[in-house]
Amino acid sequence: MSVATLRAMTLGDVDAVVAVEATAYEFPWTRGNFVDSLAAGYEAWVLEDAGALVGYYVAMVGVDEMHLLNVTVAPALQRRGLGRRLLDELDARCRTLALPIVWLEVRASNERAISVYLRRGFAPVGRRRGYYPAAQGREDAIVMNRRVPQEAGDVV
Numbered sequence: 001m002s003v004a005t006l007r008a009m010t011l012g013d014v015d016a017v018v019a020v021e022a023t024a025y026e027f028p029w030t031r032g033n034f035v036d037s038l039a040a041g042y043e044a045w046v047l048e049d050a051g052a053l054v055g056y057y058v059a060m061v062g063v064d065e066m067h068l069l070n071v072t073v074a075p076a077l078q079r080r081g082l083g084r085r086l087l088d089e090l091d092a093r094c095r096t097l098a099l100p101i102v103w104l105e106v107r108a109s110n111e112r113a114i115s116v117y118l119r120r121g122f123a124p125v126g127r128r129r130g131y132y133p134a135a136q137g138r139e140d141a142i143v144m145n146r147r148v149p150q151e152a153g154d155v156v
Helices: 010-026 031-039 081-098 109-120
Strands: 005-009 045-047 052-062 064-074 101-107 123-134 137-147
Touching: 005 081, 005 101, 005 123, 010 031, 010 045, 010 052, 031 052, 045 123, 052 081, 064 081, 081 101, 101 109, 101 123, 109 137
Parallel strands: 064 101
Antiparallel strands: 005 045, 045 052, 052 064, 101 137, 123 137
16 A cells, blocks of 8 residues: 545545545445535545545534544555544644644444544543444434544653
């Protein structure tokens, strides 16, 4: 794989983002979710490799915090450090915007993602009952947060 590059998401990226989203999740975000996020001015970044969109994140700026809404790497390219790259960019954006805390929700059943977040310094701080759609009704979300390292490479 060549060197992946990060850039801000545009409306022109939405079809490719939706295509990756559909391969990654049983209950994917809709095209409208991404369009609305861009219209609202959310932090939205894409990761490209060799001209192909391979990952992205969407996050909402709040008062003294960032809320990570969606972070995804194309399933065929996972476990290659691309998710880390996206989370590093999220940290950089938080530092630039002076936002010291990141929040997220993750499916309670998504042990792999929870493990990634724990390794990144996130801690579980709550649970949202019935937050996500699921094949058998609804699924709980684990709410996690972490302080953002003040410099790249810092451990919090």
